[in-house]
Structure formats: structure tokens, C-alpha cells
Amino acid sequence: MTAAARERVAPPQGRxxxxxxxxxxxxxxxxxxxxxxLAAPDGLVELVEAAGLKGRGGAAFPTAAKLAVVAARRGAVxxxxxxxxxxxxxxDRALLRVAPHLVLDGAAxxxxxVGARTAVLAVSTGCPELQAAVRERQAARLxxxxxxxxxxxxxxxxxxxxxxxxxxEGAPAKPTLKPPYPFDRGLGGRPTLVQNVETLAHIALIxxxxxxxxxxxTALVTLGGAVAQAGVHEIALGTPLADAIRLCGGADPTxxxxxxxxxxxxxxxxxxxxxxxxTPDVLGAGAIVxxxxxxxxxxxxxxxxxxxxxxxxxxxxxCVHGLGAIAAALDLGGRGDHRGQVQxxxxxxxxxxxxxxPDGAVRFVESALEVFxxxxxxxxxxxxxxxxVRGVLPVPVDGSSR
Numbered sequence: 001m002t003a004a005a006r007e008r009v010a011p012p013q014g015r016x017x018x019x020x021x022x023x024x025x026x027x028x029x030x031x032x033x034x035x036x037x038l039a040a041p042d043g044l045v046e047l048v049e050a051a052g053l054k055g056r057g058g059a060a061f062p063t064a065a066k067l068a069v070v071a072a073r074r075g076a077v078x079x080x081x082x083x084x085x086x087x088x089x090x091x092d093r094a095l096l097r098v099a100p101h102l103v104l105d106g107a108a109x110x111x112x113x114v115g116a117r118t119a120v121l122a123v124s125t126g127c128p129e130l131q132a133a134v135r136e137r138q139a140a141r142l143x144x145x146x147x148x149x150x151x152x153x154x155x156x157x158x159x160x161x162x163x164x165x166x167x168x169e170g171a172p173a174k175p176t177l178k179p180p181y182p183f184d185r186g187l188g189g190r191p192t193l194v195q196n197v198e199t200l201a202h203i204a205l206i207x208x209x210x211x212x213x214x215x216x217x218t219a220l221v222t223l224g225g226a227v228a229q230a231g232v233h234e235i236a237l238g239t240p241l242a243d244a245i246r247l248c249g250g251a252d253p254t255x256x257x258x259x260x261x262x263x264x265x266x267x268x269x270x271x272x273x274x275x276x277x278x279t280p281d282v283l284g285a286g287a288i289v290x291x292x293x294x295x296x297x298x299x300x301x302x303x304x305x306x307x308x309x310x311x312x313x314x315x316x317x318x319c320v321h322g323l324g325a326i327a328a329a330l331d332l333g334g335r336g337d338h339r340g341q342v343q344x345x346x347x348x349x350x351x352x353x354x355x356x357x358p359d360g361a362v363r364f365v366e367s368a369l370e371v372f373x374x375x376x377x378x379x380x381x382x383x384x385x386x387x388x389v390r391g392v393l394p395v396p397v398d399g400s401s402r
Contacts (some may be wrong), residue, residue: 018095018099019220020035028142047207048064053206053217055280058285061223063195067114073192076191078114083123083152086156095220095363105200116145116193118147118148121149123149124151127149161182162353163188175313175315182194193305195243198219202214216237218235221288223244223307224288226252228251234378241268254292255270260276260284264361266363267364292392298372301393307395308357308360308364315354318358319370319385322362343369
């Protein structure tokens with residue numbers, strides 16, 4: 001794409017990039033008025049590499065590396081991963097609702113870069129805005145790639161790329177052992193590029209405005225719990241947590257800790273977390289929850305680890321036995337103090353699962369035992385904390401997290 005083409009529309013400034021113009025943008029015409037026309041640039045992979053874009057699905061893997069390895073193979077297919085199984089996150093759903101064309105731009109560009117003719121849009125809900133956007137582009141004959149919308153299970157593990165591909169093939173959404181990796185043999189046995197929908201939207205911006213404009217980049221985060229106004233916000237990467245929390249009106253004075261990165265993330269005491277810089281490696285799935293002192297932290301943690309244990313694909317011992325035992329040991333209805341045993345089990349589980357599910361779950365538990373040590377002590381001594389479990393950490397009920 002020439003410099004003149006880029007200059008047709010001024011690039012978004014500040015942190016509001018993905019969400020630029022969402023208050024007034026309507027349909028394809030509004031999208032093009034906000035971001036300008038899309039033309040595949042020469043050397044997209046090199047542009048993405050220069051921008052330093054990392055995946056926004058949780059793993060923070062370098063995006064250019066995934067593009068390059070799939071581009072080196074033939075017969076590829078692209079899968080846009082919008083299966084947001086993380087209960088504390090709404091960012092992907094929000095993006096698909098307010099900026100579907102930006103995601104489709106990125107999917108079309110990625111498909112062109114890897115030689116794919118098909119891009120599968122995997123979501124856990126119908127997403128009428130995305131369907132309408134696809135129809136608009138088809139009517140305008142805007143893309144060379146064919147878009148296919150697919151509904152996948154609304155389950156935590158369904159967002160893992162191999163589980164997602166199995167679901168798209170009509171099998172249970174369970175991770176598979178690697179190798180083979182999706183880039184070698186994925187959907188239908190073809191080389192497959194699986195990218196989070198937010199990552200694809202960033203690709204569309206980099207293609208239009210270049211890696212210099214991209215700078216450190218931005219990220220969508222879901223802020224919830226003990227904050228004034230829970231919701232999805234866009235932040236500049238490297239923003240201190242305190243500045244991000246101000247976007248939603250600030251945290252409640254009762255906030256005693258923050259969970260950053262969703263249920264595969266870590267806990268941080270409120271007093272020590274204000275200056276924490278929100279980078280892709282810290283943000284994980286992009287969910288931040290402020291936990292107030294007015295709920296039982298030990299009970300909240302126990303509910304989530306029970307949920308994660310139940311979400312196991314049931315394919316390996318660390319998940320089936322390890323997470324199940326940890327969840328049972330942390331159940332406040334049990335007897336005795338089993339934290340030492342839980343910590344030993346966590347070390348035994350780490351790095352031994354068929355996928356990242358057990359690793360993420362024990363990371364959540366280990367940081368909780370450290371940050372909420374005083375509360376766990378009170379429960380172990382049968383004094384209790386004096387608070388009921390309010391369910392500040394969302395846990396799906398009857399198979400539905402929404």
C-alpha cells in the first residue's frame with residue numbers, strides 16, 4: 001500500500017484505536033470512513049514483525065512467527081478465534097459487536113499472507129453484527145477470501161486452539177497432543193493459522209498505518225469486580241494498573257487484591273499492584289477483577305478452582321486427578337488445613353498436562369494462597385473470615401457463563 005493511500009484517513013490517535021469512532025460508526029461505510037480503504041501491503045509478515053505484535057488470546061505468542069510458519073506451507077486455512085471461554089472476559093465479544101469489519105479486515109489480510117482462500121470465524125454466540133458485516137462485504141465484493149461463520153461450545157477449554165479445531169470438525173472440544181501442531185495439520189488436515197480476533201484487528205491497523213504508528217500498541221481489557229463501572233476499555237500497553245482502573249471510575253475502597261490475566265492469571269495485593277505495568281505477558285486473556293474485602297476470598301478461589309477442575313477435558317492425569325484433588329482440598333466445607341499438600345500437588349501438576357489448562361489453574365491457586373494467606377489461615381483455624389461468598393468472580397451456572 002502506498003503512503004498516499006494511508007494518508008486518505010488520519011490514523012487514530014491515543015489509546016482509542018480498535019474502538020475509534022465506535023460511537024458513530026455504522027456498517028461498512030462508517031468503517032471505511034473511520035479507517036480508510038484496505039489494501040494488502042507488500043510484506044505484511046515483515047510489517048507485523050516490525051510492530052512487535054503479540055497474540056491477544058492469552059499466550060502472547062509473536063504474531064509474525066505464526067504467520068510466517070503457515071505461509072511456508074500450502075493449502076492453508078485461517079481461523080479467527082472468537083471463542084471467548086474466559087468467564088471474566090468480554091473483550092472479544094465487545095470487539096466483534098462494535099468493530100466486526102476491523103476483525104474481518106485482519107482475517108482477510110492474514111489469509112492473503114498465508115495463501116488461504118477460507119477464513120473461519122469461530123464464535124460461541126450468533127453475533128448478528130458479525131453476520132451482518134460479512135453480508136455487507138460479500139455484497140460489495142470486498143474480499144478475495146471466503147468467510148465462514150461457525151458456532152463453537154461456550155466452554156473454557158474450547159478456546160485452546162486444538163480444542164477449537166476439533167469443535168469445528170464436529171468432535172468434542174478437547175485439546176489434542178502436540179505434535180502435530182495446527183500450522184502443520186489443523187482444520188481438515190490442512191495447515192491452519194489460528195489467531196485471536198483482537199490480534200487480527202491489530203493486523204488491520206498495522207497494515208493501514210504502519211509499525212511506526214503502532215508503537216507499543218494497545219490492548220482491550222475487561223475491568224470488573226469492585227470498580228465503579230465494569231466494562232471493556234482499550235489501554236496503551238505498558239499502562240500502570242492504577243491508570244487503567246481510573247478508566248472505569250476507579251476501584252472501590254474495599255478492593256484488597258486484583259486478579260490480572262483471567263483465571264490463568266495471577267493475584268496481586270491492591271497496595272502493591274498500582275504501579276504494575278500492563279504488558280501482554282501480564283494481561284494474559286485481558287481480564288482484570290478487583291476483589292473486595294466484603295467477600296470471602298478463600299471461597300471465591302475455591303469456586304473458581306472447582307470450575308476449572310470441572311472444565312478439564314479429562315484427557316490427562318494432572319487435570320483429572322491433580323486439579324480435582326486441589327479443588328477438593330480448598331473446599332471450605334472440608335476439614336483441616338491442606339495448603340501444604342496443595343502446594344506440593346501444584347508443583348507436581350505444572351508442566352505435565354496435555355495442554356496449558358493445569359498450568360494456568362495452578363498459577364491462579366498458588367498466587368491466591370500467597371496473597372490471601374491471612375484469610376486462609378483464619379479458615380484453617382475455624383474462625384472464618386466473617387463474609388459470605390458473593391460471587392464476584394464469575395463462574396458459569398448450568399453450562400452458561402453469560
